[in-house]
Amino acid sequence: MAGAAVRIERVVARYPGADRNAVDDVSLDVAAGELVVLLGPSGCGKSTLLRTINRLVVPEAGRIEVDGRDVNETPPETLRRGIGYVIQAVGLFPHMTIGRNVAVVPELLGWERERIARRVDELLALVGLDPARHRDRLPRELSGGEQQRAGVARALAAEPRVLLMDEPFGAVDALVRASLQDETLRIHAALGTTIFFVTHDVDEALRIADRIVVMAAGKIVQADVPLRLLAHPATPYVERLLDARDAVRRLQLMRVRDAMAAPGGATQGTIDADASLREALTAFLEGAERVAVTGAATGSLGFDDVRRALARAEA
Amino acid sequence: MNYLVRHPEDVGFRLLQHVEIVAVALFVACAIALPLGVLAARRPRLRAALLGTFGVIYTLPSLAVFALLIPAFGLGLVTTVVALVAYSQMILIRAVTVGLAEVPAAMREAALGIGMTPLQAFWRVELPQALPVVLGGVRLATVATISIATLAGKIDAGGLGALLFAGLDNDDPGRIVAGSVAAAALAIAADLALRGIERGAAVRAR
Numbered sequence: 001m002a003g004a005a006v007r008i009e010r011v012v013a014r015y016p017g018a019d020r021n022a023v024d025d026v027s028l029d030v031a032a033g034e035l036v037v038l039l040g041p042s043g044c045g046k047s048t049l050l051r052t053i054n055r056l057v058v059p060e061a062g063r064i065e066v067d068g069r070d071v072n073e074t075p076p077e078t079l080r081r082g083i084g085y086v087i088q089a090v091g092l093f094p095h096m097t098i099g100r101n102v103a104v105v106p107e108l109l110g111w112e113r114e115r116i117a118r119r120v121d122e123l124l125a126l127v128g129l130d131p132a133r134h135r136d137r138l139p140r141e142l143s144g145g146e147q148q149r150a151g152v153a154r155a156l157a158a159e160p161r162v163l164l165m166d167e168p169f170g171a172v173d174a175l176v177r178a179s180l181q182d183e184t185l186r187i188h189a190a191l192g193t194t195i196f197f198v199t200h201d202v203d204e205a206l207r208i209a210d211r212i213v214v215m216a217a218g219k220i221v222q223a224d225v226p227l228r229l230l231a232h233p234a235t236p237y238v239e240r241l242l243d244a245r246d247a248v249r250r251l252q253l254m255r256v257r258d259a260m261a262a263p264g265g266a267t268q269g270t271i272d273a274d275a276s277l278r279e280a281l282t283a284f285l286e287g288a289e290r291v292a293v294t295g296a297a298t299g300s301l302g303f304d305d306v307r308r309a310l311a312r313a314e315a
Numbered sequence: 316m317n318y319l320v321r322h323p324e325d326v327g328f329r330l331l332q333h334v335e336i337v338a339v340a341l342f343v344a345c346a347i348a349l350p351l352g353v354l355a356a357r358r359p360r361l362r363a364a365l366l367g368t369f370g371v372i373y374t375l376p377s378l379a380v381f382a383l384l385i386p387a388f389g390l391g392l393v394t395t396v397v398a399l400v401a402y403s404q405m406i407l408i409r410a411v412t413v414g415l416a417e418v419p420a421a422m423r424e425a426a427l428g429i430g431m432t433p434l435q436a437f438w439r440v441e442l443p444q445a446l447p448v449v450l451g452g453v454r455l456a457t458v459a460t461i462s463i464a465t466l467a468g469k470i471d472a473g474g475l476g477a478l479l480f481a482g483l484d485n486d487d488p489g490r491i492v493a494g495s496v497a498a499a500a501l502a503i504a505a506d507l508a509l510r511g512i513e514r515g516a517a518v519r520a521r
Contacts, residue, residue: 056428081430091425095443104439105429154429164428 003033003194004067004161011062022048024218040215084155084163092139099135123153145176251277259309260299273297318489333474340399352411369405395467403456410452414445447517454509
């Protein structure tokens with residue numbers, strides 16, 4: 001079940017009584033299967049923009065298409081059953097077991113009981129929960145991270161082609177958040193679902209995004225792949241927000257295999273070809289002149305190679 | 316106590332009558348208060364108006380309310396039920412509005428966001444979570460209604476009040492005690508039973 005393309009065209013949204021537009025003439029084309037992060041401080045309109053896609057917020061103007069089809073052509077309930085929605089913490093219904101929470105959308109769609117039961121177990125396993133252990137628990141009996149996993153499972157239940165995630169990992173601690181981010185990337189790779197991910201956490205955005213859409217005051221300031229955003233911030237605001245002058249941050253997004261030279265020369269120690277250049281930097285700071293690259297590609301890497309790669313990224 | 320031992324069938328008959336009055340009154344009261352409470356939960360002005368109105372009724376002495384209603388509805392069951400219903404509205408409507416208001420708005424949003432209709436969101440998500448508070452209100456209303464329903468005895472509608480007032484009129488402490496004890500026992504039993512149900516609902520909802 002691959003993702004759907006989403007086209008947002010000149011969308012304006014305003015809350016009743018507000019003195020300015022929450023989303024102000026925003027256009028964005030998202031390819032099928034893309035993982036787009038909407039990034040910005042609270043009040044920048046990122047959540048509102050997200051919620052126009054499943055019509056929880058009705059735009060004053062503009063047009064949104066999912067798979068080439070105007071979202072207004074589909075009744076809101078039908079539309080939403082085909083679009084996964086994950087929100088922070090409170091998303092799970094506390095009076096239902098985890099299994100019943102995950103089963104909500106398939107039940108709304110009228111699936112047969114056995115198919116639902118099978119799907120629930122499949123999904124819990126997909127998000128890293130043990131069906132036998134967690135299915136019949138209530139949400140409050142799970143840890144924050146486990147609840148968030150269950151929330152993702154619920155959103156994926158009816159095989160949506162688009163998944164909306166609104167600060168989904170904001171309430172869990174850093175370690176758990178990192179593992180949930182990995183999980184999200186794994187699921188994204190496995191299912192190819194188009195994902196919109198709202199966050200104000202820059203590191204989270206850099207870590208998971210195919211493309212980052214930076215927003216401020218209801219408008220898109222810049223939208224690009226993480227590395228190019230860091231290398232070429234369009235405005236001082238973006239530069240500050242991303243802390244783009246920090247070269248180490250950029251190195252984190254670059255892989256050893258893309259910077260390495262041919263094997264040879266004296267090396268001290270090894271590094272994996274898929275490791276980040278930031279990890280390589282650590283090796284150099286700890287005294288190595290050159291390290292051997294192993295794993296998916298082989299070669300060698302010195303500090304000069306890192307420098308050159310950084311310069312190339314900025315060009 | 317003697318009367319209770321010597322005339323169990325009379326006490327039993329009055330007790331059944333009492334249960335019947337309370338049951339009818341509570342049924343009607345809930346049928347009115349639930350929809351009103353749901354309507355008022357997200358409409359602050361309607362809520363203030365309803366609670367204000369029924370709050371005033373709630374403060375009136377119950378005997379006065381019965382007396383005021385007799386010209387309109389006469390002696391008997393109708394006046395009793397109308398009075399009991401009017402009394403319990405305050406408790407019930409407040410419980411329903413508070414219970415629903417305590418459900419986080421984000422919860423409703425989540426329900427709608429994954430594709431429930433507003434009606435489905437209400438029945439499947441909002442009401443189940445409001446249920447412990449609503450049931451708490453029903454319990455309070457039940458106990459109050461059992462107590463106030465003794466006044467039915469004064470206006471020919473029967474119940475344990477009939478026993479009580481007959482005792483008063485005939486200077487017969489036996490009947491007064493029998494009526495009072497039976498009414499208190501009924502209230503305690505109802506309270507305990509409803510507390511059990513409430514706990515069951517709370518376990519699910521919290």
